[in-house]
Amino acid sequence: MTGSQIDRRALDAWIKARRSTFETQLKELVEIPSISMDPSRKADMQRCAQAASAMIRKAGGVATIHATAGHPVVSGGFIRDPKLPTVTIYNHLDVQPADEPTWRQDPFRMSNVDGTYGGRGTTDDKGPALTAFHAACWAQEAGLPINIRFLWELEEEIGSPNFEACLTANAKELSAGGRERHSVVVSDTVWVARGKPAVSMGLRGMVTALLTLETGTEDRHSGLVGGLARNPITELAAVIAGCVDARTGRILIKDFMKKVEKPSKKELDGFVASGFRTNRFREVHGFKSLRTKDHRAGAAAIWALPTFEVHGITGGYQGPGVKSIVPPRAEVKISMRLVPGQTPDEAVRLLTRHVKQLNKDVVVKAQHGLLPYRGPSTGPLADAAVESLRFAFGKKPAFVREGGSIGAVVTMRERLGCDVMFIGLSLPEHGYHAPNENYDWGQASGGMAAFARYFELLSERR
Amino acid sequence: MTGSQIDRRALDAWIKARRSTFETQLKELVEIPSISMDPSRKADMQRCAQAASAMIRKAGGVATIHATAGHPVVSGGFIRDPKLPTVTIYNHLDVQPADEPTWRQDPFRMSNVDGTYGGRGTTDDKGPALTAFHAACWAQEAGLPINIRFLWELEEEIGSPNFEACLTANAKELSAGGRERHSVVVSDTVWVARGKPAVSMGLRGMVTALLTLETGTEDRHSGLVGGLARNPITELAAVIAGCVDARTGRILIKDFMKKVEKPSKKELDGFVASGFRTNRFREVHGFKSLRTKDHRAGAAAIWALPTFEVHGITGGYQGPGVKSIVPPRAEVKISMRLVPGQTPDEAVRLLTRHVKQLNKDVVVKAQHGLLPYRGPSTGPLADAAVESLRFAFGKKPAFVREGGSIGAVVTMRERLGCDVMFIGLSLPEHGYHAPNENYDWGQASGGMAAFARYFELLSERR
Numbered sequence: 025m026t027g028s029q030i031d032r033r034a035l036d037a038w039i040k041a042r043r044s045t046f047e048t049q050l051k052e053l054v055e056i057p058s059i060s061m062d063p064s065r066k067a068d069m070q071r072c073a074q075a076a077s078a079m080i081r082k083a084g085g086v087a088t089i090h091a092t093a094g095h096p097v098v099s100g101g102f103i104r105d106p107k108l109p110t111v112t113i114y115n116h117l118d119v120q121p122a123d124e125p126t127w128r129q130d131p132f133r134m135s136n137v138d139g140t141y142g143g144r145g146t147t148d149d150k151g152p153a154l155t156a157f158h159a160a161c162w163a164q165e166a167g168l169p170i171n172i173r174f175l176w177e178l179e180e181e182i183g184s185p186n187f188e189a190c191l192t193a194n195a196k197e198l199s200a201g202g203r204e205r206h207s208v209v210v211s212d213t214v215w216v217a218r219g220k221p222a223v224s225m226g227l228r229g230m231v232t233a234l235l236t237l238e239t240g241t242e243d244r245h246s247g248l249v250g251g252l253a254r255n256p257i258t259e260l261a262a263v264i265a266g267c268v269d270a271r272t273g274r275i276l277i278k279d280f281m282k283k284v285e286k287p288s289k290k291e292l293d294g295f296v297a298s299g300f301r302t303n304r305f306r307e308v309h310g311f312k313s314l315r316t317k318d319h320r321a322g323a324a325a326i327w328a329l330p331t332f333e334v335h336g337i338t339g340g341y342q343g344p345g346v347k348s349i350v351p352p353r354a355e356v357k358i359s360m361r362l363v364p365g366q367t368p369d370e371a372v373r374l375l376t377r378h379v380k381q382l383n384k385d386v387v388v389k390a391q392h393g394l395l396p397y398r399g400p401s402t403g404p405l406a407d408a409a410v411e412s413l414r415f416a417f418g419k420k421p422a423f424v425r426e427g428g429s430i431g432a433v434v435t436m437r438e439r440l441g442c443d444v445m446f447i448g449l450s451l452p453e454h455g456y457h458a459p460n461e462n463y464d465w466g467q468a469s470g471g472m473a474a475f476a477r478y479f480e481l482l483s484e485r486r
Numbered sequence: 487m488t489g490s491q492i493d494r495r496a497l498d499a500w501i502k503a504r505r506s507t508f509e510t511q512l513k514e515l516v517e518i519p520s521i522s523m524d525p526s527r528k529a530d531m532q533r534c535a536q537a538a539s540a541m542i543r544k545a546g547g548v549a550t551i552h553a554t555a556g557h558p559v560v561s562g563g564f565i566r567d568p569k570l571p572t573v574t575i576y577n578h579l580d581v582q583p584a585d586e587p588t589w590r591q592d593p594f595r596m597s598n599v600d601g602t603y604g605g606r607g608t609t610d611d612k613g614p615a616l617t618a619f620h621a622a623c624w625a626q627e628a629g630l631p632i633n634i635r636f637l638w639e640l641e642e643e644i645g646s647p648n649f650e651a652c653l654t655a656n657a658k659e660l661s662a663g664g665r666e667r668h669s670v671v672v673s674d675t676v677w678v679a680r681g682k683p684a685v686s687m688g689l690r691g692m693v694t695a696l697l698t699l700e701t702g703t704e705d706r707h708s709g710l711v712g713g714l715a716r717n718p719i720t721e722l723a724a725v726i727a728g729c730v731d732a733r734t735g736r737i738l739i740k741d742f743m744k745k746v747e748k749p750s751k752k753e754l755d756g757f758v759a760s761g762f763r764t765n766r767f768r769e770v771h772g773f774k775s776l777r778t779k780d781h782r783a784g785a786a787a788i789w790a791l792p793t794f795e796v797h798g799i800t801g802g803y804q805g806p807g808v809k810s811i812v813p814p815r816a817e818v819k820i821s822m823r824l825v826p827g828q829t830p831d832e833a834v835r836l837l838t839r840h841v842k843q844l845n846k847d848v849v850v851k852a853q854h855g856l857l858p859y860r861g862p863s864t865g866p867l868a869d870a871a872v873e874s875l876r877f878a879f880g881k882k883p884a885f886v887r888e889g890g891s892i893g894a895v896v897t898m899r900e901r902l903g904c905d906v907m908f909i910g911l912s913l914p915e916h917g918y919h920a921p922n923e924n925y926d927w928g929q930a931s932g933g934m935a936a937f938a939r940y941f942e943l944l945s946e947r948r
Contacts, residue, residue, distance in 0.1 A: 228709065232808035241772035245919060246795045247690065247890025250823055251735055251787035252767065252776050257796040258732045265727035270720045270845075273713055305714065310703035310814070312847075314714050325713035333708045334719040335808055340798030346694035346819045346853055349797055352772070357808045361712055383732075385774075391808055428709025457707060 028415065030480060032473075035162070039472045042158050046468060047136060049079055053117065053150045054134040054143040060095055060118035060182045069095040069178050072117050076153075076176055083161050085174075090194060092186035094179050099198060101173035102164040109205040109485045110171040111478075112198070112440065113160065114432060115153030115212060116180030119145035124459035131461070139465030147454035149180070151463035152211040152471065155449060159475030163483075170483035173198070177432060180212070183392065184431040191439035199440040205485060206442045207405055209478065210433060211471075213426055213448025214456060220299035221413040221421035224446035225406070228330070229362035229396035230429040231371050235260060235379060236387045240352030249350055256354035257340050259383055264356060266382045267375070268332040273315050273325060275332045275360075277378040285365040287328040291401075291423065295323035298422035308452055327425035330371075331361040361427065368393025394429040397437070397444070405445045408481035413447070416474035447474060490877065492942060494935075497624070501934045504620050508930060509598060511541055515579065515612045516596040516605040522557055522580035522644045531557040531640050534579050538615075538638055545623050549636075552656060554648035556641050561660060563635035564626040571667040571947045572633040573940075574660070574902065575622065576894060577615030577674060578642030581607035586921035593923070601927030609916035611642070613925035614673040614933065617911060621937030625945075628938075632945035635660070639894060642674070645854070646893040653901035661902040667947060668904045669867055671940065672895060673933075675888055675910025676918060682761035683875040683883035686908035687868070690792070691824035691858035692891040693833050697722060697841060698849045702814035711812055718816035719802050721845055726818060728844040729837070730794040735777050735787065737794045737822075739840040747827040749790040753863075753885065757785035760884035770914055789887035792833075793823040823889065830855025856891040859899065859906070867907050870943035875909070878936035909936060 058072040059065045073096045077087035080100045087100030095118065122131030122144040129135050135142035141151065153176060160172040175198065177187055191198060199206065215222045237256040244253060264270075267277055275281060287295075302322040306314050316322050339354025341347040360371050372390040379386050400406045401423055413421040426446070433444050449471040455461045520534040521527045535558045539549035542562045549562030557580065584593035584606040591597050597604035603613065615638060622634040637660065639649055653660060661668065677684045701716040708715075726732075729739055737743060749757075764784040768776050778784050801816030803809040822833050834852040841848050862868045863885055875883040888908070895906050911933040917923045 230709070230810070232810065234808065239774055244771055245890065246793065246797070246821060247692070247823065247888070248918075249767075249771055249773075249788060250793040250795050250821075250889060251791055252764070252778070252784045253771070253773060254775065254777055255732070255735075255795055257799060258726060258730060258794075261723040261726035261796065261799075262732035264720060264723035268720055270717070270724035273717075302714070305711075309706050309711055309715070311711075311715060312701055313716065315716055316714070322714045326711060329713055331708065331712040332720075333712050333717055333810070333812060334723065334802070335708070335811055336802030336804050336813070337719060337723075337799040338804050340796070341819060342798050342800050342804065346696065346797055346821055348692070348694065348795070348821045350795060351798070357803060359708060359712075359808060359810045361709065426709070427712060428707065456710075 028477060028480060030476060035473060035476055038162055039469050043465065046154060046158055047141070050141060050146065050151060050154050051134040053154070054145050055132055057132045058118045058145070058178060059121050060179050062121060069118065073098050073178060076117055079157070080174060084164065090190050092190050094186045096178055097187065097190045098176040099174065099194070101171065102160060103171045103173070104169070105171070108169050108171050109482050110173060111482050112173040112175050112206070112208045113156045114175045114177070114208055114210045114436060115149045115156065116177040117150060117153060118178040118181050119148065120181055120457050126459040128460055140462055141464065142460060142462045144461055146461055146463040147450045148456045148461065149212045151468060152449050155468045155471035156211050156475050159472045159479065162472065162476050163479040168479055168483045170479055172479060180430070180432065184435065187432050188435045188439065191435055195439055206440065207482065208436050208440060208442060208444040210430065210444055210446050211448060212430065213446045214450040214452060215448065216424065216452070217299040218451050218453070219419070221417045221419055222298045222424045223409045223413065223421045224426045224448065225399045225401040225423050226364060226425040227397040227433055228427055228429055229366065229368060229394045230359055231362065231368040231393040232359040232391040233372065233375065234389045234391065235263060235356040235358060236353070236389065237383070237385055238353040240350070242352055243349040246348040246350050253350045255350055257337065257351060260337065260354050260356050260386065263379055263382050263386055264334055267378065271315070273331065275330060277332070277374050280330070280371070280374050283365040284330060284363055287324055291328070292320050292324060294423040295327060296320055298424045326427040328363055330363050330366060333359050335359060361429070362396045364396050364398040366396060368395065394431045395434045397433045399445055400443050404485060405443055408478055409445050409447055411481060412474045412478035415477040416470045447478060490939060490942060492938060497935060497938055500624055501931050505927065508616060508620055509603070512603060512608065512613055512616050513596040515616070516607050517594055519594045520580045520607070520640060521583050522641050524583060531580065535560050535640060538579055541619070542636060546626060552652050554652050556648045558640055559649065559652045560638040561636065561656070563633065564622060565633045566631070567633065570631050570633050571944050572635060573944050574635040574637050574668070574670045575618045576637045576639070576670055576672045576898060577618065578611045578639040579615060580640040580643050581610065582643055582919050588921040590922055602924050603926065604922060604924045606923055608923055608925040609912045610918045610923065611674045613930060614911045617930045617933035618673050618937050621934045621941065624934065624938050625941040630941055630945045632941055634941060642892070642894060646897065649894050650897045650901065653897055657901055668902065669944065670898050670902060670904060670906040672892065672906055672908050673910055674892065675908045676912040676914060677910065678886065678914070679761040680913050680915070681881070683879045683881055684760045684886045685868070685871045685875065685883045686888045686910065687861045687863040687885050688826060688887040689859040689895055690889055690891055691828065691830060691856045692821055693824065693830040693855040694821040694853040695834065695837065696851045696853065697725060697818040697820060698815070698851065699845070699847055700815040702812070704814055705811040708810040708812050715812045717812055719799065719813060722799065722816050722818050722848065725841055725844050725848055726796055729840065733777070735793065737792060739794070739836050742792070742833070742836050745827040746792060746825055749786055753790070754782050754786060756885040757789060758782055760886045788889040790825055792825050792828060795821050797821060823891070824858045826858050826860040828858060830857065856893045857896045859895045861907055862905050866947060867905055870940055871907050871909055873943060874936045874940035877939040878932045909940060
């Protein structure tokens with residue numbers, strides 16, 4: 025890695041000068057309620073794609089709006105020369121709904137109090153998208169020998185149902201550069217704490233499933249049938265208890281843990297170095313207690329180990345008090361987060377086999393699977409991510425992972441044939457998916473410097 | 487037991503002559519929608535009590551409408567002489583709602599097709615109430631040396647919340663006769679099959695409870711917290727699995743089975759002799775399979791053994807598909823049916839201790855308890871019940887039990903200080919609590935003969 029040619033003072037001055045443009049553009053995007061899961065927002069989704077592509081074009085780039093079976097995908101960027109290295113920056117411009125009663129402002133008017141930007145989508149993910157966009161504008165103005173592409177999805181919050189088809193259809197255009205010289209950087213992740221930059225090097229995968237048991241046809245009075253009638257809720261509770269140790273979260277499904285790639289000691293050290301602390305985690309999320317107080321074990325549990333989670337049980341009586349019926353049917357909604365070494369297909373196969381052994385009448389219906397992802401933690405891309413965050417924030421970042429699943433990541437690696445890195449800028453207090461979501465100029469300006477250095481480092485790849 | 491002085495032919499002629507009066511009165515009662523759980527029916531409840539007491543008075547009896555904190559209680563009867571034996575016939579005149587979409591008729595217009603009476607309340611419990619009432623009219627006309635009282639509740643379907651207070655306030659009036667010469671007969675039970683008369687000699691008790699576990703404050707995204715966050719549904723599922731063997735229904739709560747009075751071999755023989763068959767039970771109730779196919783074990787399970795039943799689990803996501811959240815709180819609604827030897831207080835104590843050992847954070851909140859009841863299966867009352875059903879239906883009845891709980895029964899034994907017998911007349915196909923509820927002249931006319939003989943036998947008690 026060469027020393028930076030960037031004049032840090034000049035870069036900071038450039039960033040400072042961009043602040044009002046950044047804020048105007050962020051306001052424009054935030055005030056378009058691009059709620060992908062709300063069918064009534066179809067026109068807003070288009071409007072958001074148009075506003076975003078107009079910004080790229082205004083900065084001298086090219087932009088295309090790709091129609092899909094759902095909401096569009098925006099691609100484009102600053103393409104200098106197909107022989108140069110290429111980096112694709114992935115963000116999403118769709119947002120979560122904002123119907124929480126605890127919003128202190130209209131979620132779709134952007135507030136700006138001394139550089140703290142309030143509104144739905146400010147941090148997830150319009151703010152980070154524009155941060156990287158401005159750094160790309162800087163690289164373009166500075167004449168860095170690199171092609172910078174944007175890939176802005178508008179269906180991330182609904183599980184990217186049309187992203188893969190869009191990438192497949194446009195693979196040639198979007199994968200120019202080839203594996204060696206092309207890479208993707210995703211800017212949609214969260215640090216553990218302010219002042220503690222972190223680079224994610226993996227995502228958990230996921231599979232969701234419904235476990236259904238039907239033992240009758242109608243609610244029956246438990247006085248009349250109780251004792252002889254099978255109770256589907258009771259039986260499903262036993263199945264759950266046979267799949268997971270409720271106290272520790274340990275998965276009891278036979279062979280399920282076999283192929284799990286355990287995190288290394290070094291990786292676990294990194295998790296703790298990121299600032300992860302179970303007590304803070306507990307406070308931030310409002311938990312009364314956790315499965316462990318140990319920081320290492322806690323971080324491993326959310327980032328590097330699979331889960332068996334029960335999200336709800338339907339069937340039976342849900343109202344106030346107790347209605348003494350034996351229900352005819354119950355359904356458990358579960359998900360399993362998966363880690364490198366595991367696949368949704370294999371997980372479903374093992375789950376189904378195990379559940380059938382516990383109770384042959386339970387029907388397992390897998391819904392929707394996402395592969396886990398392990399990004400590089402060594403090599404030029406990882407080194408570049410570490411160095412650029414150190415350059416911008418003055419502190420060497422820790423390697424962490426994401427406990428969640430971003431379907432687009434695996435799709436991009438497969439369809440574009442290149443590694444995917446993560447340079448996130450959001451903080452826990454920014455409130456991903458929460459009321460009073462916000463972003464701030466500190467992370468935005470630092471993020472611009474980080475991406476500027478990242479682009480410089482990538483431009484040096486030969 | 488003496489031979490009957492009743493001229494059977496004359497009795498049958500008398501009953502036949504009463505048919506149109508019976509049908510007119512049943513129609514009058516059925517067409518008053520006395521749905522005790524519907525607050526908008528308050529006036530109908532009063533109207534029902536008035537119509538019922540008018541019938542008693544018209545037949546030459548006395549009647550009182552007792553106001554309670556809820557719906558009224560009707561009492562009255564044919565009181566000849568305080569020195570004579572007294573029998574109190576308990577029925578209820580309130581009904582279940584009738585909002586099932588599968589009614590083939592207006593549930594509050596009585597249909598009469600060749601002596602099958604359709605409508606809500608026909609079999610539960612207005613028809614049996616009128617059946618016993620007509621037999622009492624016969625006894626009165628025949629000059630039997632017995633006092634016959636009616637005790638007609640209008641809150642049975644909502645758990646008799648004011649019945650005990652009413653009995654306490656009017657104990658003196660209602661318990662005239664004393665323990666030796668006073669008895670109660672409840673006519674609100676169901677045979678196992680037509681042509682197989684049955685006498686119930688016990689009821690299960692019941693206790694309901696909520697098991698609540700709170701581990702957080704709000705829904706959290708399982709990608710962010712899953713693995714480290716405690717999942718209240720998963721933990722409650724483990725608690726359920728630790729309380730009951732889902733496959734067999736065997737209760738695992740420590741010491742819970744200790745005081746259960748096991749049914750005798752003779753009693754189990756009676757259960758099978760009643761016509762109880764697991765395959766028929768399965769078909770009638772629409773179950774796909776049962777916990778056992780064995781008739782003896784099956785009958786014991788619904789009548790003579792306690793249960794641990796889960797009625798529903800709230801908390802988490804209940805909508806379609808899977809929403810991957812970790813809920814902050816979950817609640818399991820359970821009930822335990824109790825059998826002779828057990829009490830609700832003891833059951834709650836053992837449950838709470840056991841649950842706390844399984845998971846100290848689970849809060850156990852008991853709701854509502856009913857004692858089990860064991861009526862006499864030998865002695866003059868039991869003999870009289872057996873003989874009167876044999877007299878009327880030509881077949882010796884089997885002794886069975888009720889799996890359900892009738893709060894009023896224990897209250898009457900305690901407040902009136904006397905034994906409570908059961909002479910039920912309803913059939914499974916009459917549809918207790920079900921759409922297209924009905925009753926029929928075969929059971930009504932047979933029931934009148936049975937009660938006539940029962941009154942005769944009781945009148946001979948010295």
